[in-house]
Amino acid sequence: MSRIITMGELTASIAHEVNQPLGAIVANAAACERWLAARRPETEKVRRALKSIASDGQRASAVIGRIRALMKRQAPRKDPVDLSEAIREVLALAQQELQRHEIVVKTRLNAHMPPVRADKVQLQQVLLNLVVNAIEAMSAIDDRPRELTIVSAQEGPDSVRVEVSDSGPGLDAGQAERLFEAFYTTKEEGMGIGLAISRSIVEAHGGRLSAAPNAPHGTVFRFSLPGG
Numbered sequence: 001m002s003r004i005i006t007m008g009e010l011t012a013s014i015a016h017e018v019n020q021p022l023g024a025i026v027a028n029a030a031a032c033e034r035w036l037a038a039r040r041p042e043t044e045k046v047r048r049a050l051k052s053i054a055s056d057g058q059r060a061s062a063v064i065g066r067i068r069a070l071m072k073r074q075a076p077r078k079d080p081v082d083l084s085e086a087i088r089e090v091l092a093l094a095q096q097e098l099q100r101h102e103i104v105v106k107t108r109l110n111a112h113m114p115p116v117r118a119d120k121v122q123l124q125q126v127l128l129n130l131v132v133n134a135i136e137a138m139s140a141i142d143d144r145p146r147e148l149t150i151v152s153a154q155e156g157p158d159s160v161r162v163e164v165s166d167s168g169p170g171l172d173a174g175q176a177e178r179l180f181e182a183f184y185t186t187k188e189e190g191m192g193i194g195l196a197i198s199r200s201i202v203e204a205h206g207g208r209l210s211a212a213p214n215a216p217h218g219t220v221f222r223f224s225l226p227g228g
Contacts, residue, residue, distance in 0.1 A: 018063050020093050020128060021056035027096065028053045059093075062121045077119040083160055083225075084109035084152045086120055090127040091150070094135070101135050103146045113154050114227045118205050123225075126198040126209070130164040130221050133194065137168030137219065144217065158227050165220035170213050 028049040035042040035049075087109060091098070098105060116123075131148065138146040144167060151163040195209075202209040207225040214220040 018060040020097070020132070021060040021063070024056045024093065024096070025053050025060075028056075059121075063125060078117040079120065080115040081118045081120045081123060082115050083113060083123070083162065084111060086124055087127060087150055087152060087162070090124050090131060093128065094131050097132070097135055098148070101139055101146065103135060103138060103148050106147060106149045108149075108151045108153075110152050110154055110160075113152060113160050116160055116205075116225045116227060118225065119201075122201045123205070126201050126223070127162070127164070129194040129198050133221075134164060134166035134168065134219075137166050141168060154227075155224060159224050160227055161222060161224045163220055163222050165214045166218040167214070168218045170218050171211065 032046050032049050032053075035046050087107070091105060091107070131150075134148050138148075147167045149163070149165045151161075151165075153161050153163075155161045199209045202223045202225070205225055207223050209221065209223040211219055211221050
């Protein structure tokens with residue numbers, strides 16, 4: 001039973017995390033087809049799109065490899081990572097979904113933070129999961145702006161902090177901690193895996209991931225990591 005549950009977690013996490021790069025691959029491939037079918041093929045645009053397809057394919061492969069390592073309890077890689085730059089890359093990856101849901105993105109990224117020693121792909125999995133969760137939480141909001149805010153800041157000499165907040169419906173009392181339980185979900189079609197794995201990744205890096213109500217609306221997720 002334990003092995004079946006683990007395989008279910010692995011499969012669900014892979015499906016969740018590679019959805020964005022695979023979606024970008026499909027969109028770029030369709031664009032290439034249009035540009036090549038034009039009376040005057042736009043070869044420069046095709047070249048750039050093919051480069052993006054290769055990059056997204058490599059990212060999807062890297063995500064799968066890192067998740068497999070995580071489920072085997074292997075220690076994460078520890079390379080110097082510019083956390084603010086990692087956030088910008090995740091936002092670029094999620095740009096199409098953010099635009100499709102008419103979400104305004106606000107960032108306050110500290111350009112002078114020291115790098116953290118971490119597995120960049122795993123941390124970006126956490127960030128992408130938090131961004132996608134925020135998008136889904138705000139998808140039904142129509143009485144106020146849909147705003148996603150991401151903050152990176154230094155906490156003392158040896159710690160950095162990241163906050164991802166939204167203007168969605170927010171949390172009920174006592175719900176914040178349950179969000180990280182495996183298979184607990186507030187979504188009709190959710191599997192309750194993404195946040196549990198995200199917390200495992202952050203804890204494997206010596207940090208802590210938590211959630212709290214955001215004022216005046218929504219939810220804020222925070223995690224801190226030891227500096228490089």
